[in-house]
Amino acid sequence: xxxxxxxxxxxxxxxxxxxxxxxxxxxxxxxxxxxxxxxxxxxxxxxxxxxxxxxxxxxxxxxxxxxxxxxxxxxxxxxxxxxxxxxxxxxxxxxxxxxxxxxxxxxxxxxxxxxxxxxxxxxxxxxxxxxxxxxxxxxxxxxxxxxxxxxxxxxxxxxxxxxxxxxxxxxxxxxxxxxxxxx
Amino acid sequence: xxxxxxxxxxxxxxxxxxxxxxxxxxxxxxxxxxxxxxxxxxxxxxxxxxxxxxxxxxxxxxxxxxxxxxxxxxxxxxxxxxxxxxxxxxxxxxxxxxxxxxxxxxxxxxxxxxxxxxxxxxxxxxxxxxxxxxxxxxxxxxxxxxxxxxxxxxxxxxxxxxxxxxxxxxxxx
Numbered sequence: 001x002x003x004x005x006x007x008x009x010x011x012x013x014x015x016x017x018x019x020x021x022x023x024x025x026x027x028x029x030x031x032x033x034x035x036x037x038x039x040x041x042x043x044x045x046x047x048x049x050x051x052x053x054x055x056x057x058x059x060x061x062x063x064x065x066x067x068x069x070x071x072x073x074x075x076x077x078x079x080x081x082x083x084x085x086x087x088x089x090x091x092x093x094x095x096x097x098x099x100x101x102x103x104x105x106x107x108x109x110x111x112x113x114x115x116x117x118x119x120x121x122x123x124x125x126x127x128x129x130x131x132x133x134x135x136x137x138x139x140x141x142x143x144x145x146x147x148x149x150x151x152x153x154x155x156x157x158x159x160x161x162x163x164x165x166x167x168x169x170x171x172x173x174x175x176x177x178x179x180x181x182x183x
Numbered sequence: 184x185x186x187x188x189x190x191x192x193x194x195x196x197x198x199x200x201x202x203x204x205x206x207x208x209x210x211x212x213x214x215x216x217x218x219x220x221x222x223x224x225x226x227x228x229x230x231x232x233x234x235x236x237x238x239x240x241x242x243x244x245x246x247x248x249x250x251x252x253x254x255x256x257x258x259x260x261x262x263x264x265x266x267x268x269x270x271x272x273x274x275x276x277x278x279x280x281x282x283x284x285x286x287x288x289x290x291x292x293x294x295x296x297x298x299x300x301x302x303x304x305x306x307x308x309x310x311x312x313x314x315x316x317x318x319x320x321x322x323x324x325x326x327x328x329x330x331x332x333x334x335x336x337x338x339x340x341x342x343x344x345x346x347x348x349x350x351x352x353x354x355x356x
Contacts, residue, residue: 024243137239137311140286144303151301156242160308163243166293166317167303 002030007037015044017157025165028152137161206281206288211334212260213279213287217267219253222246222316223323236328239314244269256352258334271320272296285301285309287331309333 007030013019014027031037139158141153148168155162220233222240226248229237233251240249252270259279267275273295281290286306293301293315295328307313309332316326 020245021241021243025243059322113293135238136308137313139305139307139311139313142288142306143302144300144301144355146301147298148300154243156239158242159239159242161239161314163239163314163316164301164303166315168300168317 002026004034004037007031007034008040011037011040012044015041015048017155024151024154025152028154028166029150029165032150032152135159135161186270212258212263213289214256214265214332214334215259215265215277215279216254216256216328216330216332217269217275218328219269220326220328221250221252221320221323222326222348225322226354236312239312240326243314244316244326248323249326256270269327270307270325271318273300273318275315275329277329280304282309282333283303287333289329291329293327307331 008021010019011031012026014024014031017024019027031041075097114130136159139162141162141164144151146166148166150167152165152167153162154165201226218233218236220230220236220240222244224247228248228250230249230251232254233240233249240246255267257265257267259277261279261281263278265277267277269275273293276290276292278290278296280290281304282288288304288306288310291301291303291313292299295318295350301315305313307329310330312328312330314326314328316324318325
């Protein structure tokens with residue numbers, strides 16, 4: 001099992017979801033058994049909440065009500081006529097085409113290469129085959145009772161998938177997280 | 184006078200909150216799907232049937248192979264118990280409680296023989312998947328992927344059976 005000495009430096013990374021899956025699981029399991037680490041995680045939560053509340057309160061004090069009133073008259077005074085806009089567009093089109101042609105081809109090629117390169121790791125389809133929509137598996141546990149030795153909740157941030165990991169000695173058939181998890 | 188007014192407003196707000204918390208249960212139930220996956224480190228195969236779960240598995244587990252060993256899909260009636268038999272003398276009891284916004288409220292109990300290993304109440308995003316993992320089986324670890332989708336009244340022609348408990352043959356997703 002992971003010791004406090006190993007888990008403690010990883011707690012901030014765990015809190016930010018920046019650990020690898022094995023480490024996430026090991027730290028989560030450790031924190032279910034270690035009151036000090038659990039306490040430190042709660043402290044991190046409180047700190048984040050305090051910072052978030054402070055930033056929000058500062059943002060609320062910014063008065064942006066007069067911004068548009070100042071910008072709109074200047075825009076109106078500088079708006080060109082339709083003829084001017086058409087002439088400017090035509091001049092820009094004629095002058096820029098020789099550069100834009102190859103540039104456009106380059107961008108298209110880069111986009112094609114990116115699609116080909118990223119395809120195997122791209123977003124996965126929904127479980128019911130409705131294309132490539134983003135998966136949202138977010139779940140909220142309202143209550144839990146367990147007779148297992150310990151359980152841990154870990155969430156995968158990309159799809160918000162929550163996993164309940166069960167460790168149990170009595171059943172004799174439940175997986176344990178080994179020290180390898182901290183590698 | 185002002186005190187009474189404040190009290191009245193507070194009471195109305197609390198009543199509104201209580202109504203908002205109420206679970207609704209439309210006529211149709213919930214389509215529950217349990218996929219049982221055997222994960223291990225022998226080989227590097229990823230079952231193509233589990234493609235929608237590839238990202239969560241990658242992010243949560245460190246195993247090299249994942250194989251779908253059992254899949255079962257059923258229409259669960261509101262507030263009625265559904266039992267899903269699982270490998271290794273285990274079974275999962277699910278009771279759909281109701282809908283809260285875009286979430287399905289479920290009671291979920293994992294039994295190991297006669298012993299309730301975990302008993303939990305959760306709210307899951309409609310068509311979302313919740314994972315329970317840890318039990319050992321055949322040299323690997325079992326992962327139960329629990330998917331719940333609110334069954335809309337319009338979709339009555341799906342080949343599903345409404346059941347009030349007991350096992351049904353496995354249906355591959």
